Amino acid sequence: MKPFFPILTAAMICGGSLSAAPLCDAFASSETMPKKYRKLAPILSGAPNDWIITKDQMDLEYAPNAEATDLINKIVNEFESRGTKLAIVMAPPRPLIAGQATLEKLSNGPIEFDENAVAASFNQMIDIVQSTGAIAPNLLELATKNDELREAYFYKHDTHWTPRGAAESAVELAKEVIASQISAFANSKVALPTLTTGNSFSERGSLAGMAHAVCAATVAAVVTDIPEFPQGELDLLDDTSSRPRILLAGSSFSNRYKKDAYRFASAISGALNAEVENHSVSGGGAIGAIEGIINAGLLDGSQKVDLVVWELPYTEGLRSIGMLRQLLGALSFDQSTRPKMAVDLDSSGKMKIDLSRQAVMQLALQLPDMSGQSFKVDLRFKGGRKQTLSLVRKKHVPTALQSDYWVASLDALSSSDLVSATLRYDPKEIGSGAIAKFY
Numbered sequence: 001m002k003p004f005f006p007i008l009t010a011a012m013i014c015g016g017s018l019s020a021a022p023l024c025d026a027f028a029s030s031e032t033m034p035k036k037y038r039k040l041a042p043i044l045s046g047a048p049n050d051w052i053i054t055k056d057q058m059d060l061e062y063a064p065n066a067e068a069t070d071l072i073n074k075i076v077n078e079f080e081s082r083g084t085k086l087a088i089v090m091a092p093p094r095p096l097i098a099g100q101a102t103l104e105k106l107s108n109g110p111i112e113f114d115e116n117a118v119a120a121s122f123n124q125m126i127d128i129v130q131s132t133g134a135i136a137p138n139l140l141e142l143a144t145k146n147d148e149l150r151e152a153y154f155y156k157h158d159t160h161w162t163p164r165g166a167a168e169s170a171v172e173l174a175k176e177v178i179a180s181q182i183s184a185f186a187n188s189k190v191a192l193p194t195l196t197t198g199n200s201f202s203e204r205g206s207l208a209g210m211a212h213a214v215c216a217a218t219v220a221a222v223v224t225d226i227p228e229f230p231q232g233e234l235d236l237l238d239d240t241s242s243r244p245r246i247l248l249a250g251s252s253f254s255n256r257y258k259k260d261a262y263r264f265a266s267a268i269s270g271a272l273n274a275e276v277e278n279h280s281v282s283g284g285g286a287i288g289a290i291e292g293i294i295n296a297g298l299l300d301g302s303q304k305v306d307l308v309v310w311e312l313p314y315t316e317g318l319r320s321i322g323m324l325r326q327l328l329g330a331l332s333f334d335q336s337t338r339p340k341m342a343v344d345l346d347s348s349g350k351m352k353i354d355l356s357r358q359a360v361m362q363l364a365l366q367l368p369d370m371s372g373q374s375f376k377v378d379l380r381f382k383g384g385r386k387q388t389l390s391l392v393r394k395k396h397v398p399t400a401l402q403s404d405y406w407v408a409s410l411d412a413l414s415s416s417d418l419v420s421a422t423l424r425y426d427p428k429e430i431g432s433g434a435i436a437k438f439y
Helices: 035-040 066-081 094-098 100-107 115-131 139-143 147-153 163-179 206-215 264-272 288-295 321-332
Strands: 085-089 200-203 222-225 245-249 275-278 307-311 341-344 350-354 362-366 374-381 386-392 405-409 418-424 435-438
Touching (some): 085 163, 115 139, 163 222, 264 275
Antiparallel strands (some): 362 405
C-alpha cells in the first residue's frame, strides 16, 4: 500500500491561519522522532484533546487484487468444509472517521489523502469479501451514519474503538450473521444494548503515551460508558451446550490490556445470545490469532464451531499475498502427508532450492526452536517472472496457539512453471532442526 504523507512546511508546522500548531514539532518528521516511534511519523495532531493520527493509519488502498480475492475465497471455502462460517470484521480507518476537514485542519493545509477515494476503496474491499461468501459487515457505513456515533466510535488519543464502537460493531455483525441464514442462528434475534449504563471504562491511550514521551504533552484519560446487553455476560455455571458456538480470533481491538477491555467478545455474545470463546491476541498482527486457532486444532474438535469471527486491524488489511497464503497454508496443511522433498536450513540465512523437477503446492517450514517472526520466500518462474512472499509470525501469540510448522500455500501459482524458491531468514533465530518441506 502506498503510505500517506502530509504536505508539511516549516511555516505550517509553526502554525497558521487554518489551525493551531501540532502537539510538538517533533511529530512532523521521522528524523525528529525517537527511534521507537520513528515509523509512525509524520503524525497529525492538534490540541491535547484533538485527534492524533499516525502515518500507518493513512493507507490509501484497501481493495484486494485478483490474486488476493482468489485466496480469500479459498480461505472461506476451507472454513465451510469444516462446517464453519467465516466472518471478517475490520474497523474502518480512523482518518475516515475524523474526516477530510479535520485532517486538513491538523495538517495546516492540503494532504495527500482523498477521503472519498479511500472510502470507496474500503467499501470495495467489503463488497469483494462479501462476494467470497464471508460475512463482512460494513463498519464504515455504521460509524459514519450519524454525527453522534462518528464522535463516539473511536478514541482520539488511542488507535482503538471505544466500548460503544465495539458494541455497535457487534450489533452490526449480529445482523449480518442472522441474515446469512446459518442454521445455528435460525431462531436468533439481535439484542440491542443499553448505551448509558454508569458502568465505565477509562482509556489512558497508547497515543497519549507517545505524546507524553515525545512532546511532554499531557493527554487526559478518557472515560466512557460500557454498553450492556439484556442477558449480560455468561455465568460460569450456565449450560451453554445448546447455544451457537463462536470463536473470536482478533487483534488488540478484541484483546486490549490482555483482556476484552472494550467488551467486543462480550458484545457479540450478548447480541447473538451465543457462546463466544475469545482467542484474540494483542500484537498478533492480522493472522496471529486465527492462524493460532487452526494450528491448535480448535476447529477439529468434537464440538462444532458455528462461526469464526476474524477481526483484523485496517493497518494490516487484506492485500498481503504472503499473509493470505500463510493462512490458507495453515488451513490446508496435513502433517501426515509425505513431503515431495525436504531440505535442512543452513546457517547462511539464504538458501536457493531447485523446484524445476517438482510440482509443489505447499511450503512447510518445520522450525522446532524458532523464535523469529519473519521469512522471505523468493519464487522464480519460467520466463523470468518472480514473486516474493513475506511470511510473518508474531512473538505475542501464546504457546497454546503455536506450532512447529509454518505453512504457505503455493496454490494457483502455476506450480509446473515454478523453477526455484529462495528462502531468506535470520540464521540466529531458526534454531536447530529447521527443515523446509515441499508438498
